[in-house]
Amino acid sequence: MRLILPLAAVALIAAAPPSRPLAVTLSDAEGLLPERYGVSADAANANCLACHSAAMITAQPRLSRVQWGETIAKMRNVYGAPIDPSDDKAILDWLVAD
Amino acid sequence: MLTRRTLIASALAAPAAAQVDLGFADNGLRPITRAFPQKAEMILQRSSPPLLETPLSVFDADDFTPNDRFFVRWHYPFPTRIDPAQHRLCISGHVGRPLSLSLADLARLPRVAIAAVNQCAGNGRGLFAPRVAGAQWGNGAMGNALWEGVRLKDVLALAGVKAGAVAVRCGGLDAPIAQTAPDFEKSLPIDHALSDDVMIAWAMNGQPLPLLNGFPLRLVVPGWYSTYWVKMLDHIEVLAKPDDGYWMARAYLQPANALADIAPDAPPGPRVPVTTMRPRALITNITSGAKLPARPFTPVQGVALGGDHGVTAVELSADGGRHWLPAQLGPDHGRYSFRRFRSALALPPGRHAILARARNAAGVEQPLVQNWNPSGYNRAGIEPVRMEIL
Numbered sequence: 001m002r003l004i005l006p007l008a009a010v011a012l013i014a015a016a017p018p019s020r021p022l023a024v025t026l027s028d029a030e031g032l033l034p035e036r037y038g039v040s041a042d043a044a045n046a047n048c049l050a051c052h053s054a055a056m057i058t059a060q061p062r063l064s065r066v067q068w069g070e071t072i073a074k075m076r077n078v079y080g081a082p083i084d085p086s087d088d089k090a091i092l093d094w095l096v097a098d
Numbered sequence: 099m100l101t102r103r104t105l106i107a108s109a110l111a112a113p114a115a116a117q118v119d120l121g122f123a124d125n126g127l128r129p130i131t132r133a134f135p136q137k138a139e140m141i142l143q144r145s146s147p148p149l150l151e152t153p154l155s156v157f158d159a160d161d162f163t164p165n166d167r168f169f170v171r172w173h174y175p176f177p178t179r180i181d182p183a184q185h186r187l188c189i190s191g192h193v194g195r196p197l198s199l200s201l202a203d204l205a206r207l208p209r210v211a212i213a214a215v216n217q218c219a220g221n222g223r224g225l226f227a228p229r230v231a232g233a234q235w236g237n238g239a240m241g242n243a244l245w246e247g248v249r250l251k252d253v254l255a256l257a258g259v260k261a262g263a264v265a266v267r268c269g270g271l272d273a274p275i276a277q278t279a280p281d282f283e284k285s286l287p288i289d290h291a292l293s294d295d296v297m298i299a300w301a302m303n304g305q306p307l308p309l310l311n312g313f314p315l316r317l318v319v320p321g322w323y324s325t326y327w328v329k330m331l332d333h334i335e336v337l338a339k340p341d342d343g344y345w346m347a348r349a350y351l352q353p354a355n356a357l358a359d360i361a362p363d364a365p366p367g368p369r370v371p372v373t374t375m376r377p378r379a380l381i382t383n384i385t386s387g388a389k390l391p392a393r394p395f396t397p398v399q400g401v402a403l404g405g406d407h408g409v410t411a412v413e414l415s416a417d418g419g420r421h422w423l424p425a426q427l428g429p430d431h432g433r434y435s436f437r438r439f440r441s442a443l444a445l446p447p448g449r450h451a452i453l454a455r456a457r458n459a460a461g462v463e464q465p466l467v468q469n470w471n472p473s474g475y476n477r478a479g480i481e482p483v484r485m486e487i488l
Contacts, residue, residue, distance in 0.1 A: 015211065015246040015300075017301075017314065018307075021180065022182075025135060026145075028146045055144045059143060078344065079274065080275075
């Protein structure tokens with residue numbers, strides 16, 4: 001019974017559902033993607049950051065132009081990203097700039 | 099490895115922010131952040147929608163992962179203000195009586211508590227070789243908590259599941275920005291949904307869920323990957339046919355074998371949804387690259403999970419797996435919980451690779467060679483810690 005009592009007490013006291021409203025503030029301190037090796041990030045910034053912050057891109061391992069092209073297609077076709085097809089080349093140029 | 103790409107990634111961090119090296123082959127530096135509500139120090143993978151990783155040192159300190167260090171993973175934006183008194187959980191579909199339940203309604207059901215590991219299906223993805231695209235987690239996209247709430251089956255019983263039900267689809271308050279994007283919804287087979295272990299939780303570790311971990315309600319599916327643990331749960335639909343939605347039929351799929359293993363150059367082959375976790379052991383008191391002073395015995399300790407069965411053994415090897423030494427297991431909080439282990443190895447001066455492998459009650463053991471798949475799911479192999487005794 002010694003073991004059961006504290007557990008029962010926890011269940012009675014701690015496990016009541018929350019009743020007070022909860023409000024938080026989120027911040028995105030990542031900002032815009034930078035120009036790199038002279039290639040402008042304007043197209044990537046205009047098309048890629050509406051749904052996710054910059055680190056989603058910069059945290060990726062080295063991916064080929066074909067792999068990044070597949071990613072753009074997935075963002076457009078699955079997630080409904082309104083990426084202007086005429087921007088694809090400029091986005092890809094920045095993604096693989098090295 | 100410091101490369102031009104790494105420098106670009108780190109340049110995005112706040113000035114002079116502390117960083118952690120997750121040990122990837124490339125681009126593994128991440129900022130440490132304290133900028134997120136109800137969270138202390140976390141590894142920043144992405145601000146929006148948030149991806150926050152738990153530093154491995156947190157697992158070294160306790161069997162249960164503190165709420166303010168628990169990892170965070172969202173696909174879509176979500177409300178940042180929630181009044182639990184207004185929150186409703188809707189039960190619909192193939193039921194006798196569709197319901198809209200308040201938290202007070204749920205509180206009238208029998209209470210349950212279970213200790214269980216919550217682990218992202220992509221935990222450790224950044225360590226995959228060859229590398230794969232996706233959230234680049236180290237091994238900190240997991241945590242262990244005591245979850246409290248009610249059983250899913252008791253909630254479903256209130257609505258009356260009709261004969262012929264095959265699955266239960268769950269969704270939360272998160273929603274995509276583009277209207278054509280698929281709502282994030284996950285399904286459990288009906289038999290699983292009606293089992294004793296699956297629950298709807300409103301508390302973790304004795305406190306309300308942090309908002310970033312799914313306040314005010316989340317599904318808890320012990321032994322299964324976190325993708326099923328739907329956060330901010332607000333609707334449950336009982337289905338009379340299999341779920342053909344995007345998040346079940348096209349995403350979170352793995353090669354159709356137990357280890358989710360396929361050769362990088364092989365054709366895709368049949369795929370199935372990721373479901374159960376595998377046993378894993380992680381050394382938490384020595385980081386890779388550490389240089390430690392020589393002593394008669396070097397303490398080695400860490401944390402293990404058994405997947406969908408309890409941890410029964412953790413063994414250590416310092417000779418590439420030729421000889422294994424059983425570690426001492428810590429307290430047993432149940433089959434789905436973390437179980438810590440500790441031991442001490444006689445390590446002479448020089449370089450060493452310390453291996454820790456877990457075994458579960460079903461006899462499943464970690465393989466020496468890592469599994470691989472193109473989505474970076476279900477990482478299951480032994481994680482060597484390479485270190486040096488001076």
